[in-house]
Amino acid sequence: MTSPLLELEKLSIAYQNRGVVNEVSLTLSYQQKIAIVGESGSGKTQLARAIAGILPDQAQVTSQKFLFADQNVTALNRRARQAMRGRQIAMIMQDPHYSLNPVMQIGEQIAEVYRYHFGTPRQLARQKALESLEKLHIKDPEKIFKSWPHHISGGMGQRVMIAMMMAASPKLLIADEPTSSLDGSTALRVIEELDQQFKQHDMGMIYITHDLDLATQFCDQIIVMYRGNIVETLAAKRVDEAQHPYTQGLLKCIPRAGQMPDRLPTLKEGTFA
Numbered sequence: 001m002t003s004p005l006l007e008l009e010k011l012s013i014a015y016q017n018r019g020v021v022n023e024v025s026l027t028l029s030y031q032q033k034i035a036i037v038g039e040s041g042s043g044k045t046q047l048a049r050a051i052a053g054i055l056p057d058q059a060q061v062t063s064q065k066f067l068f069a070d071q072n073v074t075a076l077n078r079r080a081r082q083a084m085r086g087r088q089i090a091m092i093m094q095d096p097h098y099s100l101n102p103v104m105q106i107g108e109q110i111a112e113v114y115r116y117h118f119g120t121p122r123q124l125a126r127q128k129a130l131e132s133l134e135k136l137h138i139k140d141p142e143k144i145f146k147s148w149p150h151h152i153s154g155g156m157g158q159r160v161m162i163a164m165m166m167a168a169s170p171k172l173l174i175a176d177e178p179t180s181s182l183d184g185s186t187a188l189r190v191i192e193e194l195d196q197q198f199k200q201h202d203m204g205m206i207y208i209t210h211d212l213d214l215a216t217q218f219c220d221q222i223i224v225m226y227r228g229n230i231v232e233t234l235a236a237k238r239v240d241e242a243q244h245p246y247t248q249g250l251l252k253c254i255p256r257a258g259q260m261p262d263r264l265p266t267l268k269e270g271t272f273a
């Protein structure tokens with residue numbers, strides 16, 4: 001049996017001793033997609049950033065176990081951890097316009113990934129960048145290649161980010177609300193691209209979202225966070241069997257044709273651990 005891709009045990013994050021993530025444990029296998037859902041401020045992004053190794057210096061991170069691809073991450077020095085970023089663990093953020101370099105053409109930015117991680121010669125790197133845009137079924141890849149970040153839409157930006165992140169063939173891709181600023185059909189397109197990439201590579205994925213409905217359609221397992229804690233872990237297929245009142249509340253908020261309740265449930269203070 002192959003060992004899991006990622007194993008976290010009791011990982012906590014605090015700032016000036018104020019806990020924002022409290023003793024969370026999770027296991028992710030290769031070829032598994034886990035969704036982390038929860039309300040704003042529940043600690044989803046902080047947890048993702050801890051896994052990717054991009055928390056600010058002032059973050060106090062502790063864990064009993066933090067294994068990634070058979071490496072003990074807590075024992076790695078800063079340099080080794082930095083080398084892991086992008087190459088082994090890649091992260092797609094909410095807004096591509098903040099992640100892209102505003103003064104570099106799109107194609108050059110993708111080509112740079114090949115040059116930086118694999119030392120690919122300039123001309124070959126450009127060719128690979130163009131091919132990666134073609135693989136994403138982008139209509140006019142040459143035009144997008146030569147575009148500047150401010151010229152492209154949010155949906156195109158996220159597809160470019162997918163091409164850029166996948167260029168390094170990471171073992172883990174973390175997508176942090178990649179579709180939250182997109183309209184429904186563009187969001188679906190981006191999700192489909194992510195899914196295709198996932199199927200073509202031996203990797204794991206963590207998908208962060210507010211959208212429990214989308215999470216159950218796209219992922220295998222759902223982790224529900226509330227106030228820095230994991231309050232429930234469920235197989236996506238069995239999400240209707242959620243036991244925790246917070247997850248049950250989230251489920252009741254999913255709009256279903258012909259079944260709109262008069263009032264959406266609200267959370268009562270102190271109800272949840």
Ligand SMILES: Nc1ncnc2c1ncn2[C@@H]1O[C@H](COP(=O)(O)OP(=O)(O)OP(=O)(O)O)[C@@H](O)[C@H]1O
Binds near residue numbers: 038040042044046047
């Ligand atoms: N640099 C920081 N210093 C102190 N607290 C921080 C810092 N960064 C984040 N936090 C706090 O960590 C908590 C969790 O934030 P996080 O961004 O992980 O939430 P989230 O669940 O991803 O929310 P959203 O869905 O809105 O992105 C919040 O209370 C936030 O204020």
